[in-house]
Amino acid sequence: MAGDGSFASKSVPRHVARGVLGFGLLIAAFALLPAFGLVSLVLAPVGLLALRGCPVCWVLGLIETVSRGRLHRECVDGSCQLQRR
Template identity: 60%
Template sequence: MAGESGYASRTLAEHLVRGGVGFAALAGAFVLLPFAGPVALLLLPVGLLAFRGCPTCWVIGLVETVSRGRLQRECADGRCELRKAGRT
Protein backbone atom coordinates (compact mmCIF):
# COMPACT_ATOMS: atom_id res chain seq x y z
CA MET A 1 0.00 0.00 0.00
CA ALA A 2 2.89 2.32 -0.68
CA GLY A 3 1.90 5.80 -1.73
CA GLU A 4 -1.61 5.56 -0.29
CA SER A 5 -2.96 8.04 2.22
CA GLY A 6 -3.85 7.11 5.77
CA TYR A 7 -7.15 8.96 5.46
CA ALA A 8 -8.98 6.86 2.85
CA SER A 9 -11.04 3.82 3.83
CA ARG A 10 -11.37 0.47 2.06
CA THR A 11 -14.99 1.13 1.10
CA LEU A 12 -17.28 4.13 0.85
CA ALA A 13 -19.73 2.55 3.30
CA GLU A 14 -16.98 2.11 5.90
CA HIS A 15 -15.95 5.74 5.48
CA LEU A 16 -19.52 7.00 5.85
CA VAL A 17 -20.03 4.93 9.00
CA ARG A 18 -16.82 6.40 10.46
CA GLY A 19 -18.14 9.87 9.63
CA GLY A 20 -21.49 9.16 11.26
CA VAL A 21 -19.79 7.92 14.44
CA GLY A 22 -17.46 10.91 14.45
CA PHE A 23 -20.15 13.54 13.95
CA ALA A 24 -22.46 11.85 16.47
CA ALA A 25 -19.71 11.71 19.09
CA LEU A 26 -18.74 15.35 18.62
CA ALA A 27 -22.36 16.53 18.67
CA GLY A 28 -23.13 14.30 21.64
CA ALA A 29 -20.24 15.71 23.61
CA PHE A 30 -21.67 19.22 23.41
CA VAL A 31 -25.38 18.31 23.60
CA LEU A 32 -24.85 16.17 26.70
CA LEU A 33 -22.60 18.73 28.40
CA PRO A 34 -25.44 20.40 30.39
CA PHE A 35 -26.72 17.01 31.58
CA ALA A 36 -23.57 14.96 32.14
CA GLY A 37 -21.12 17.78 32.81
CA PRO A 38 -17.46 17.40 31.89
CA VAL A 39 -17.89 13.61 31.61
CA ALA A 40 -19.66 14.24 28.28
CA LEU A 41 -16.39 15.63 26.91
CA LEU A 42 -15.03 12.08 26.96
CA LEU A 43 -16.88 11.67 23.64
CA LEU A 44 -14.51 14.16 21.97
CA PRO A 45 -11.59 11.70 21.66
CA VAL A 46 -14.00 9.09 20.25
CA GLY A 47 -15.06 11.55 17.54
CA LEU A 48 -11.49 12.52 16.73
CA LEU A 49 -10.45 8.87 16.55
CA ALA A 50 -13.31 8.13 14.14
CA PHE A 51 -12.25 11.09 12.00
CA ARG A 52 -8.59 10.03 12.17
CA GLY A 53 -7.68 13.47 13.41
CA CYS A 54 -10.28 16.08 12.52
CA PRO A 55 -13.39 16.58 10.38
CA THR A 56 -11.21 18.02 7.61
CA CYS A 57 -9.12 14.83 7.62
CA TRP A 58 -12.33 12.84 7.24
CA VAL A 59 -13.42 14.94 4.24
CA ILE A 60 -10.00 14.47 2.60
CA GLY A 61 -10.36 10.73 3.17
CA LEU A 62 -13.85 10.82 1.64
CA VAL A 63 -12.52 12.44 -1.52
CA GLU A 64 -9.66 9.92 -1.66
CA THR A 65 -12.02 6.99 -1.09
CA VAL A 66 -14.38 8.11 -3.85
CA SER A 67 -11.59 8.87 -6.33
CA ARG A 68 -9.54 5.73 -5.59
CA GLY A 69 -9.02 3.84 -8.83
CA ARG A 70 -10.50 6.63 -10.92
CA LEU A 71 -7.52 8.98 -10.94
CA GLN A 72 -3.81 8.43 -11.31
CA ARG A 73 -0.90 10.79 -11.05
CA GLU A 74 1.61 10.92 -13.88
CA CYS A 75 4.86 12.81 -13.48
CA ALA A 76 7.26 13.63 -16.30
CA ASP A 77 9.89 16.32 -16.73
CA GLY A 78 9.20 17.80 -13.30
CA ARG A 79 5.44 18.21 -13.95
CA CYS A 80 2.74 16.09 -12.40
CA GLU A 81 -0.80 15.74 -13.71
CA LEU A 82 -3.92 13.92 -12.57
CA ARG A 83 -5.55 11.84 -15.27
CA LYS A 84 -8.37 9.38 -15.45
CA ALA A 85 -7.09 5.87 -14.73
CA GLY A 86 -6.55 3.71 -17.78
CA ARG A 87 -5.96 6.69 -20.05
CA THR A 88 -2.45 7.35 -21.39
Protein backbone atom coordinates (compact mmCIF):
# COMPACT_ATOMS: atom_id res chain seq x y z
CA MET A 1 0.00 0.00 0.00
CA ALA A 2 1.01 3.55 -0.48
CA GLY A 3 2.22 5.46 2.55
CA ASP A 4 -1.07 7.36 2.90
CA GLY A 5 -3.06 4.19 3.62
CA SER A 6 -4.72 4.05 0.21
CA PHE A 7 -4.67 1.14 -2.21
CA ALA A 8 -4.19 3.40 -5.24
CA SER A 9 -1.24 3.34 -7.64
CA LYS A 10 0.51 6.17 -9.45
CA SER A 11 -1.37 5.45 -12.71
CA VAL A 12 -4.11 3.23 -14.09
CA PRO A 13 -1.82 1.39 -16.57
CA ARG A 14 0.64 0.62 -13.76
CA HIS A 15 -2.17 -0.66 -11.54
CA VAL A 16 -3.62 -2.82 -14.33
CA ALA A 17 -0.14 -4.23 -15.07
CA ARG A 18 0.19 -5.24 -11.42
CA GLY A 19 -3.22 -6.90 -11.64
CA VAL A 20 -2.37 -8.81 -14.80
CA LEU A 21 0.86 -10.03 -13.23
CA GLY A 22 -0.74 -10.88 -9.88
CA PHE A 23 -3.83 -12.63 -11.18
CA GLY A 24 -1.78 -14.37 -13.88
CA LEU A 25 0.60 -15.80 -11.30
CA LEU A 26 -2.26 -16.90 -9.04
CA ILE A 27 -4.01 -18.65 -11.92
CA ALA A 28 -0.75 -20.23 -13.08
CA ALA A 29 0.00 -21.49 -9.56
CA PHE A 30 -3.15 -23.58 -9.54
CA ALA A 31 -3.32 -24.40 -13.26
CA LEU A 32 0.20 -25.86 -13.18
CA LEU A 33 -0.52 -28.12 -10.18
CA PRO A 34 -1.14 -31.23 -12.35
CA ALA A 35 2.11 -30.73 -14.27
CA PHE A 36 4.48 -29.54 -11.55
CA GLY A 37 2.79 -30.56 -8.31
CA LEU A 38 3.03 -28.48 -5.17
CA VAL A 39 6.14 -26.71 -6.49
CA SER A 40 3.88 -24.58 -8.69
CA LEU A 41 2.34 -23.05 -5.57
CA VAL A 42 5.46 -20.94 -5.05
CA LEU A 43 3.94 -18.65 -7.69
CA ALA A 44 0.97 -17.83 -5.43
CA PRO A 45 2.86 -15.67 -2.87
CA VAL A 46 4.54 -13.76 -5.70
CA GLY A 47 1.11 -13.14 -7.23
CA LEU A 48 -0.23 -11.89 -3.91
CA LEU A 49 2.79 -9.64 -3.55
CA ALA A 50 2.04 -8.11 -6.97
CA LEU A 51 -1.55 -7.53 -5.85
CA ARG A 52 -0.25 -5.94 -2.62
CA GLY A 53 -1.87 -8.52 -0.38
CA CYS A 54 -5.22 -9.61 -1.73
CA PRO A 55 -7.36 -9.51 -4.87
CA VAL A 56 -10.04 -7.40 -3.17
CA CYS A 57 -7.40 -4.85 -2.15
CA TRP A 58 -6.30 -4.67 -5.78
CA VAL A 59 -9.89 -3.99 -6.95
CA LEU A 60 -10.30 -1.27 -4.32
CA GLY A 61 -7.02 0.22 -5.46
CA LEU A 62 -8.19 0.23 -9.06
CA ILE A 63 -11.32 2.11 -8.05
CA GLU A 64 -9.25 4.62 -6.07
CA THR A 65 -6.75 5.04 -8.90
CA VAL A 66 -9.45 5.64 -11.51
CA SER A 67 -11.40 8.07 -9.33
CA ARG A 68 -8.34 9.97 -8.04
CA GLY A 69 -8.89 13.64 -8.62
CA ARG A 70 -12.52 13.20 -9.63
CA LEU A 71 -14.11 12.53 -6.26
CA HIS A 72 -13.53 14.08 -2.89
CA ARG A 73 -15.16 13.70 0.50
CA GLU A 74 -16.96 16.70 1.88
CA CYS A 75 -18.02 16.70 5.53
CA VAL A 76 -20.51 19.20 6.92
CA ASP A 77 -21.96 19.00 10.44
CA GLY A 78 -20.77 15.41 10.96
CA SER A 79 -22.30 14.15 7.70
CA CYS A 80 -19.86 13.15 4.95
CA GLN A 81 -20.65 12.66 1.27
CA LEU A 82 -18.64 12.01 -1.89
CA GLN A 83 -18.67 14.97 -4.26
CA ARG A 84 -17.46 15.27 -7.86
CA ARG A 85 -14.93 17.95 -8.65
